[in-house]
Amino acid sequence: MIGLGTVGVGVVRLLEQERHLALKKIAVRDLKKERGVALPCELTASVPEIIEDPEIEIVIEVMGGEQPALDFIRRAIERRKHVVTANKELLAKHGPELFALARDNGVAIFFEASVAGGIPLISTIHKGLEANRISAVIGILNGTTNFILSRMEEEGESYQSALARAQKLGFAEADPTNDVDGHDVAYKLSILSALAHGRFVRPESIYRQGIRKVSAADIAQAREFGYRVKLVGMTCLADPDSAGGALSVRVHPMLVPLSHPLAAVSGSNNGILVRGHAVGEITMVGPGAGQMPTASAVVGDAINLASALALPDFASYFQPEIDPTWAATAEPGDFRCPFYLNLSVSDVPGVIGQIGTIFGNHDISIQSIIQRGVQDRGASVIILTQAVLDSNMASALAELQQRDFLLEIVNAMRIFQPEAIHAP
Numbered sequence: 005m006i007g008l009g010t011v012g013v014g015v016v017r018l019l020e021q022e023r024h025l026a027l028k029k030i031a032v033r034d035l036k037k038e039r040g041v042a043l044p045c046e047l048t049a050s051v052p053e054i055i056e057d058p059e060i061e062i063v064i065e066v067m068g069g070e071q072p073a074l075d076f077i078r079r080a081i082e083r084r085k086h087v088v089t090a091n092k093e094l095l096a097k098h099g100p101e102l103f104a105l106a107r108d109n110g111v112a113i114f115f116e117a118s119v120a121g122g123i124p125l126i127s128t129i130h131k132g133l134e135a136n137r138i139s140a141v142i143g144i145l146n147g148t149t150n151f152i153l154s155r156m157e158e159e160g161e162s163y164q165s166a167l168a169r170a171q172k173l174g175f176a177e178a179d180p181t182n183d184v185d186g187h188d189v190a191y192k193l194s195i196l197s198a199l200a201h202g203r204f205v206r207p208e209s210i211y212r213q214g215i216r217k218v219s220a221a222d223i224a225q226a227r228e229f230g231y232r233v234k235l236v237g238m239t240c241l242a243d244p245d246s247a248g249g250a251l252s253v254r255v256h257p258m259l260v261p262l263s264h265p266l267a268a269v270s271g272s273n274n275g276i277l278v279r280g281h282a283v284g285e286i287t288m289v290g291p292g293a294g295q296m297p298t299a300s301a302v303v304g305d306a307i308n309l310a311s312a313l314a315l316p317d318f319a320s321y322f323q324p325e326i327d328p329t330w331a332a333t334a335e336p337g338d339f340r341c342p343f344y345l346n347l348s349v350s351d352v353p354g355v356i357g358q359i360g361t362i363f364g365n366h367d368i369s370i371q372s373i374i375q376r377g378v379q380d381r382g383a384s385v386i387i388l389t390q391a392v393l394d395s396n397m398a399s400a401l402a403e404l405q406q407r408d409f410l411l412e413i414v415n416a417m418r419i420f421q422p423e424a425i426h427a428p
Contacts, residue, residue: 029048121292
C-alpha cells in the first residue's frame with residue numbers, strides 16, 4: 005500500500021479481519037509518525053521497493069493527489085501489478101492513458117472508492133447494469149457541501165457558519181475550495197462519464213458552479229416554494245438517441261422538489277440516480293466519504309482482485325470498455341431548465357414590468373414573481389421561471405445588469421426538473 009493517512013489506517017484495520025489477504029509493505033513519507041494502529045507489516049520510505057517486489061501482486065494507492073501518485077501507478081502497471089485506487093483527481097485527469105496502459109499490460113484498475121465512498125456505485129454501473137444503455141447519472145456526489153447545505157436549512161446557519169462547523173467535524177478541509185467550488189464533483193463526473201458513456205471528460209470541460217453564493221435566505225425561500233437546495237452533478241447524453249455523441253456534464257446548485265428522492269439525502273450522505281433503458285431509474289443513498297466507508301470500498305476491491313488472481317486472463321473481465329479519447333461535451337448554454345432568481349432592485353415604479361419585458365425578449369416565461377419588503381437598499385424580487393435555455397438566461401441577466409434599477413443579482417439557481425433531463 006502507498007500511503008497511510010486516514011483512509012490507509014482504515015484499510016489496515018479492515019485487512020486485520022481478512023485471512024486471505026496480507027499487507028507485505030506500506031510506503032509512507034515519515035517513518036517515525038505515530039499512526040494510531042497496530043501495523044501488520046514493515047514500513048518503507050521507498051515506493052520503488054514496493055513496485056519492484058516480484059511477490060506483490062496488488063498495489064493499493066491511497067496517498068491522493070496527482071503527483072507523484074501518477075508516476076507510481078504508471079510504474080506499477082508497467083510491472084504488471086493490479087492497482088486499487090481511491091484517487092478521483094488522478095483518474096479524472098489521466099484516466100484514458102491509465103486504462104489503456106492497464107489493458108496493454110493485462111492488468112486491472114479497481115476504483116470503487118473514487119466515487120461515492122461506501123456506496124457500491126462503480127460496480128453497480130460497471131457490472132450490475134451491464135445490460136443497460138445508460139442515459140444519465142445524476143446526484144449529490146459531495147458529502148461536505150451536502151452537510152453544509154443541510155445545516156443551513158435545518159439550523160438556519162449562514163454559509164460561513166455551516167462551513168466552520170464542517171471543518172471542525174472533519175468533513176471539510178482547511179482549504180475547502182475543491183468541495184465548495186465543485187472541483188471534487190467534476191472529477192467524479194469524469195469517472196462516471198467513462199463508466200456510463202464509455203469516455204472520460206476533461207475536468208476543465210465540465211460546467212461548474214459552487215455553493216459559496218447560496219444564502220440561508222435562499223434556502224428558506226426555496227423551502228417555501230417546495231424545494232430544497234442541493235449541489236447536483238450530472239452526466240447525460242446530450243442527444244439520448246445518439247450513443248457515443250456529446251455529453252452534457254455539469255455541477256451546480258439546484259432547487260430539488262421536496263417530493264424527489266434526492267431532496268431527502270441529508271447530512272454528509274451522497275445520493276445517486278442512474279437511468280438505464282431496461283432498468284428504468286434506480287437511486288442509491290449512503291455515506292459518500294469518511295475513513296471506514298472509503299476503506300470498505302478499497303478493501304472490497306482488493307478482495308475481488310485477490311479472488312480472481314488464480315484465474316487465467318481474468319483482468320480483461322474487470323477492464324471497463326473505455327475509449328482512450330476524451331469525450332466531446334455539449335455547449336453549456338444548450339442546457340434547459342427552470343430558474344430561481346433573487347434580485348435586489350430599486351423601489352421605483354415599473355420595475356416588474358421592465359423585468360417582464362426583458363425576459364420576454366429572451367424567450368423566458370415567468371411562472372411566478374414575488375416582491376418582498378422594501379429595505380434601505382431597495383426591494384427583493386423573487387422569480388421562478390419556466391424551463392429556459394442557459395444561454396437565454398445568461399443574455400437576459402446581462403441585459404438586466406445594464407439597467408439602473410438593478411442593484412444586485414443576489415442569486416440565480418437552476419431548478420431540478422427530472423422529466424426535462426433525457427429519459428432512456
